[in-house]
Amino acid sequence: MNEQSGTGSSAHPYGAWPSPVTAEAITAGTVGLSGVTVDGQDVYWVESRPQEEGRSVPVRLLESGRTEDVTPPPFNVRTRVHEYGGRCHAVLDGTVYFSHFLDDRLYRQSPGEAPVPITPALNVRYADPEADITRSRLILVREDHRTEGQEARNELVAIAVAGGNDEGGRVLATGADFYAAPRVSPDGRQLAWTEWNHPNMPWDTTRLMLAEMDEDGGLLNARVVAGGVQESVVEPRWSPDGLLHFVSDRSGWWNLYRLNGETEAIWPMEAEFSVPQWEFGASRYAFLEGGEIVCAYDRAGKTHLAALKRGPAFWTLTPLDVPFRFVADLQPRGSEVLVIGGAPDRQLCVARVSPAGAVEVVRESGTWTLEAASVSLPEATEFPTENGQTAFAFLYRPRLADVRGPDAQLPPLLLLSHGGPTGAAQAVLHPEIQFWTTRGFAVLDVNYGGSSGFGRAFRQRLEGQWGLVDVQDCVNAARFVAARGDVDPARMVITGGSAGGYTTLCALTFHDTFAAGTSHYGVSDVEALAKDTHKFESRYLDGLIGPYPQDRAVYQARSPVHFADRLTRPVAFFQGLEDRVVPPDQARTMYEAVRARGLPTVLVEFEGEGHGFRRAENIRRALEGELMFYGHAFGFTPANVASTLDIQNSAR
Structure with a gap:
């Protein structure tokens, strides 16, 4: 009633x-929030602004508490890789590297300067940039549309931050249908990533790959370290001490694991520590300087935030008493974590969270009130x-x-x-x-x-x-x-x-x-969708309905x-x-x-x-x-x- x-x-x-x-009131006073990024002590996020024709703009939080836009109009920080996009920017020592939606090129924007393209116009798209600081380059997912009439080709490529990428990047890994989440080890000697092939989606079956990098940045001894049939591995991430962590649903639930000689389940639970990877850059756990792992997990329709800590013999999980029922985009900054959070009585916001659960909101998604x-x-x-x-x-x-x-x-x-x-x-x-x-x-x-x-x-x-x-x-x-x-x-x-x-x-x-x-x-x-859609979902219906055209009658029904x-x-x-x-x-x-x-x-x-x-x-x-x-x-x-x-x- x-x-x-x-x-x-x-x-x-x-x-x-x-x-x-x-x-x-909704459109005038609301922005989308995503892409939280930490560069040293500086905090950035991306705002999608309906009042600017949907333009996506990285925003920097200044020490004074004020904010400033990083990219001027008409630059639109978005990517069309997989059509759904996701994270397409990185920040290194105050310089922002990003994909511009209107031409799909990568740009470099140094403080106080105008954006400068570092890739040519080649009909290729980029996403999920990872800094390879040792070699002054970015490692990204590239979606190549240069061959007309053929399916786009996805690869991992390296882009020199200084420019000179006339071919659109150096190919590091190719052959799989899809790639995501390239992550460089803290010592710069290893690269981890996920990959998968048709007809799988990344929440069905993926492989976690690991390779050494030689002095020139090429990959050696690439091998599968997790994943396979009926196992979805997502969110590979290195701890500060150089251990590879990842989320896998091998137990039936997306739980957190690490490679420490052998694969170790950190905290088995009937809960989801990640989400379907429709977009690039999901981040549901982060390493703090004190050794804790702050993580978000879904259970019974509610997102919880907690701190995992390794003791002498076992892990402990401590829930954080925060006013959020949804949490995403976790990014560490020293002893605190930046998140995007929301609750039944609170719009989405960017907030700082301490290991004790103290919360400071730094950006609300909306100005409208009720x-x-x-x-x-x-x-x-x-x-x-x-x-x-x-x-x-x-x-x-x-x-x-x-x-x-x-x-x-x-x-x-x-x-x-x-x-x-x-x-x-x-x-x-x-x-x-x-x-x-x-x-x-x-x-x-x-x-x-x-x-x-x-x-x-x-x-x-x-x-x-x-x-x-x-x-x-x-x-x-x-x-x-x-x-x-x-x-x-x-x-x-x-x-x-x-x-x-x-x-x-x-x-x-x-x-x-x-x-x-x-x-x-x-x-x-x-049936028409099976014949006419983009690469990422071109075989999705094999699992949702059945293989086409063998099951054409089912598609029509x-x-x-x-x-x-x-x-x-x-x-x-x-x-x-x-x-x-x-x-x-x-x-x-x-x-x-x-x-x-x-x-x-x-x-x-x-x-x-x-x-x-x-x-x-x-x-x-x-x-x-x-x-x-x-x-x-x-x-x-x-x-x-x-x-x-x-x-x-x-x-x-």
């Missing part, structure tokens, strides 16, 4: 509450699903100070189906969720089978079952909260982006639980576009025209099929946007447009909305 249903509050139709959380009486806090929810199994979700109830819904009515439900499909719902203060709850919607953020954070077996529930297990879990989640009396079963809608968009379209096509839905750059035809005649619900579509992961034709074809059915529908396409929306005006339009679409479906007029929406087959 509505939490604000007491006396003294005024009644407003659900969906039309006078919310102060406007799309304008009074505590209007903040909807997540309720951890377990629900039964198919085959006697359980899945998980966070329920956010409608909440706005001094406002309630009409008497004898239940609120509508907005179910969120995350992407990936290995993503995960996180219990942090999301402005977008509060956008809905302060308007009278209940929101259910679902961790369906296949989500990360619950161990390898939970992730593998989707093997061969994509479009079935995820959909059944979302349907069962919605039915569970409706049967419990939390929401109106006649006014439940589903929304999702990318893989979540596919789950949305399957749920609307093959089930009758939801009254409407929205697909943000979602998949409607998995799981594609909503072929079953539009079953649709009876309104569907909205929002799509970036530069999307290389899910091409725009996926949305256009399904939109036309829905429109031909005579159902209310809309397709909004965004110039200059790829897989996900970064520009403020497009984020606003998508958020407000989705609200307006549900207003049309349920007969309410949203408050504080400036956009317009051209709904086809509108009966109103």
Whole structure:
């Protein structure tokens, strides 16, 4: 029920509450945070700014506590390796090296100087730079697109920081389909990295490689030291005393290990010490100068921060009492660690954390505020699903100070189906969720089978079952909260982006639980996706559905576009025209099929946007447009909305 249903509050139709959380306020006052980096005593991070057309900017924290932008406009510190990118900058003695999104070249920016390119324009991309200080170079992942009509080639290369890289770098390792996480030992004599081949994804099967480096920087005696079939090894990292550490799920859980003559499990636990490597540069543990390892791990839908310390005979793990339920991007600075953290009542922020758990916030991701009486806090929810199994979700109830819904009515439900499909719902203060709850919607953020954070077996529930297990879990989640009396079963809608968009379209096509839905750059035809997507995911569907074209009939049976005649619900579509992961034709074809059915529908396409929306005006339009679409479906007029929406087959 509505939490604000007491006396003294005024009644407003659900969906039309006078919310102060406007799309304008969200985009004007929020930045994305990533890429925390420490250079000596200096701290850097990267801000993705919707108000600057999504430009990503490294920011330096000064000793005075002020901050300054490192790169001037129009430089955009992003990479398109694997299309999802990730870490693409490094800092050495105050000089920043970075990938510029507009031309894919590497640049050097020394203090007080303009950025200077150190690689030519060659149609290659770079990611995950690691400093090889001994040889004055960077070691990176390079994705080579120079051979037209062929799949891009991924390699490890060395780039001299002084320039002169006419061929785009010296190749150090080649032959595998994918590379990640090159890491140089403290003495500069060894290089570790991970690699894997089609049809595997890095959360399925990877190899941890180790090689010596000769005086010239070439690799010798490269060998596998961990990983293999049905083992995902990620996040190799060297301790200050030269021991190689890594995270492996050989036990069924991503746990922390080290090589000390033989492989040693540091702290076996049914918990996840890493995340699926969609982007480069994940960092969930860090070495402090006192010998502790500060680590973040997921257990029961919550991220914990703890300190591991080696005693005379065994390790000890001490939880840190920090106000965060999500922690990422751990980077050491002496006896403290820098993190990105968030909580149900706190937006993401960059913060310093001491070994004792003291926290100092140095950058908030948002300037927008919401009074505590209007903040909807997540309720951890377990629900039964198919085959006697359980899945998980966070329920956010409608909440706005001094406002309630009409008497004898239940609120509508907005179910969120995350992407990936290995993503995960996180219990942090999301402005977008509060956008809905302060308007009278209940929101259910679902961790369906296949989500990360619950161990390898939970992730593998989707093997061969994509479009079935995820959909059944979302349907069962919605039915569970409706049967419990939390929401109106006649006014439940589903929304999702990318893989979540596919789950949305399957749920609307093959089930009758939801009254409407929205697909943000979602998949409607998995057969077309198998034929037309980028290298990183070009064989992903082998595991999620089956090998193609051998299992073509299964691909067709799981594609909503072929079953539009079953649709009876309104569907909205929002799509970036530069999307290389899910091409725009996926949305256009399904939109036309829905429109031909005579159902209310809309397709909004965004110039200059790829897989996900970064520009403020497009984020606003998508958020407000989705609200307006549900207003049309349920007969309410949203408050504080400036956009317009051209709904086809509108009966109103």
